[in-house]
Amino acid sequence: MKQLLFQITENIKLTDNVMRMRLKGDTSDITAGQFVNIKLDGLFLRRPISVCDCSDGILTIIYKIVGKGTEQMAEMKEGTLDVLTGLGNGYDLSRSTDKPLLIGGGVGVPPMYLLAKKLREQGKEVSVILGFNTKDEIFYESEFKALGCNVGVTTVDGSYGTKGFVTTLMEEIDYGYTYCCGPEPMLKAVYKASKTSGQYSFEERMGCGFGACMGCSCKTITGYKRICKEGPVLEKEEILW
Amino acid sequence: MVNTKVELCGITLDNPIIPASGTFGFGYEFAELYDINMLGTFSFKGTTKDPRFGNPTPRIAECTSGMINAVGLQNPGVDKVISEELPKLQKCFNKKVMANVSGFSVEDYAYTCERLDKCDIVGWLEVNISCPNVHGGGMSFGTDPEAAAEVTRAVKAVTKKPVIVKLSPNVTDIVAIAKACERAGADGISLINTMLGMRINLRTKKPVIANKMGGFSGAAIFPVAVRMVYQVANAVDIPVVGMGGVSCAEDVIEMMLAGATAVEVGAQNLVDPYACKKIIEDLPSAMQKYGIENLSDIIGAVNNG
Numbered sequence: 223m224k225q226l227l228f229q230i231t232e233n234i235k236l237t238d239n240v241m242r243m244r245l246k247g248d249t250s251d252i253t254a255g256q257f258v259n260i261k262l263d264g265l266f267l268r269r270p271i272s273v274c275d276c277s278d279g280i281l282t283i284i285y286k287i288v289g290k291g292t293e294q295m296a297e298m299k300e301g302t303l304d305v306l307t308g309l310g311n312g313y314d315l316s317r318s319t320d321k322p323l324l325i326g327g328g329v330g331v332p333p334m335y336l337l338a339k340k341l342r343e344q345g346k347e348v349s350v351i352l353g354f355n356t357k358d359e360i361f362y363e364s365e366f367k368a369l370g371c372n373v374g375v376t377t378v379d380g381s382y383g384t385k386g387f388v389t390t391l392m393e394e395i396d397y398g399y400t401y402c403c404g405p406e407p408m409l410k411a412v413y414k415a416s417k418t419s420g421q422y423s424f425e426e427r428m429g430c431g432f433g434a435c436m437g438c439s440c441k442t443i444t445g446y447k448r449i450c451k452e453g454p455v456l457e458k459e460e461i462l463w
Numbered sequence: 464m465v466n467t468k469v470e471l472c473g474i475t476l477d478n479p480i481i482p483a484s485g486t487f488g489f490g491y492e493f494a495e496l497y498d499i500n501m502l503g504t505f506s507f508k509g510t511t512k513d514p515r516f517g518n519p520t521p522r523i524a525e526c527t528s529g530m531i532n533a534v535g536l537q538n539p540g541v542d543k544v545i546s547e548e549l550p551k552l553q554k555c556f557n558k559k560v561m562a563n564v565s566g567f568s569v570e571d572y573a574y575t576c577e578r579l580d581k582c583d584i585v586g587w588l589e590v591n592i593s594c595p596n597v598h599g600g601g602m603s604f605g606t607d608p609e610a611a612a613e614v615t616r617a618v619k620a621v622t623k624k625p626v627i628v629k630l631s632p633n634v635t636d637i638v639a640i641a642k643a644c645e646r647a648g649a650d651g652i653s654l655i656n657t658m659l660g661m662r663i664n665l666r667t668k669k670p671v672i673a674n675k676m677g678g679f680s681g682a683a684i685f686p687v688a689v690r691m692v693y694q695v696a697n698a699v700d701i702p703v704v705g706m707g708g709v710s711c712a713e714d715v716i717e718m719m720l721a722g723a724t725a726v727e728v729g730a731q732n733l734v735d736p737y738a739c740k741k742i743i744e745d746l747p748s749a750m751q752k753y754g755i756e757n758l759s760d761i762i763g764a765v766n767n768g
Contacts, residue, residue, distance in 0.1 A: 436534045
């Protein structure tokens with residue numbers, strides 16, 4: 223973990239309520255699947271946001287405007303942010319087979335981007351399923367395609383791509399390992415539908431974000447885990463479902 | 464040169480700064496960030512007889528200038544604390560640590576304290592009779608003078624280490640509880656634990672926290688803590704450890720003026736992992752600013768003149 227100052231270089235809308243922020247600073251501590259914890263003026267607790275991308279000292283985060291913190295972030299045009307980096311246990315790339323399947327739902331999509339990039343750099347044949355409720359919510363389809371991934375999109379209302387949930391597309395894909403991030407009902411559905419081992423990224427309301435307060439604990443087959451420290455990524459085999 | 468040393472129940476602290484229990488784990492996690500030997504000491508994660516998972520999540524809610532937690536004393540139990548956590552701490556901490564203990568019966572408290580009494584690294588036992596987040600224990604001992612005295616007597620009977628009883632602010636008369644603990648043999652009093660609070664999510668119209676209520680802490684509670692430290696320090700002859708919303712070196716001085724011999728820092732550690740390091744580094748210049756040469760001289764000095 224590092225406490226660092228980052229300079230805002232971009233903060234743009236991707237959809238009606240999803241924003242992308244780019245920040246300049248020391249990204250040396252950051253790996254795929256981790257999160258950063260951002261201090262905002264006038265708010266006591268930091269805001270944990272997943273890492274979408276980081277390279278050459280530029281950190282990219284994608285966040286949905288849901289409350290006071292993200293509303294404040296959405297208004298920012300420039301300035302510096304106090305950020306804790308290198309938080310959480312990210313994805314273990316060494317577990318991947320030659321044909322990994324990455325599944326992201328809603329704001330669970332961003333962490334899949336850096337993971338896809340790293341797996342492509344290793345020459346893996348990466349398939350990606352992006353799940354959204356409706357066409358207007360879709361983002362990053364072309365960015366994943368630009369990485370050379372095989373990309374499928376599902377929408378619940380059928381307004382774009384395949385109608386249904388991410389699991390609808392899973393059967394059509396040849397894959398040997400599963401990475402997944404999204405709302406818990408989606409994680410559970412993928413966990414049940416997946417024929418392979420995998421890693422699943424969880425969300426929980428956090429106090430500190432670095433393992434001190436025990437605010438975000440969960441029970442697993444291998445004992446109690448802190449989502450912010452031993453998580454957010456858990457191995458399929460340790461999840462209690 | 465200013466002097467930041469204070470003496471707490473016979474043990475000299477290089478400075479009065481003590482990270483509070485539940486905000487600093489067992490210390491070694493923070494040792495990756497800075498040398499924790501710079502601290503006065505710290506109070507480790509509340510330990511019980513048996514392992515505890517604690518309450519269901521969500522356990523955390525944000526408030527204006529503070530937060531609510533309902534962790535519920537998650538800890539690996541005293542045996543694992545001694546066999547696994549304290550050896551890890553010993554590798555990075557060469558001072559005496561404050562052992563924070565909680566329980567659900569008088570026997571629980573005595574059992575846990577008796578085991579921790581045998582650990583060399585433990586300098587003080589901080590007996591938490593004020594956790595608002597567990598049912599059938601914790602705070603129920605801290606809201607009744609006779610029950611508080613009973614726990615104090617039971618713990619004193621099994622240890623020679625100084626016993627500091629940690630009190631709840633969720634009472635009508637905190638002075639009566641403090642006096643009862645002093646009469647029962649307590650070597651010190653620490654206060655305040657968190658204040659019982661609650662938040663409601665407007666979208667779901669349900670409590671934010673799964674346990675409905677939790678302990679409110681952070682800068683917002685500082686004035687309440689100063690008031691209660693002042694009241695208790697003026698009523699007992701044993702040292703008082705002040706805590707509640709302390710966020711900076713000036714807050715430490717204010718808490719000591721009110722009567723605190725040492726000062727614990729809690730919620731601030733969770734939003735700034737370097738909080739205690741910064742406070743310790745800022746303390747000498749803050750002392751100079753207010754004309755303080757010896758920090759121990761100002762304990763309770765609000766009463767002077």
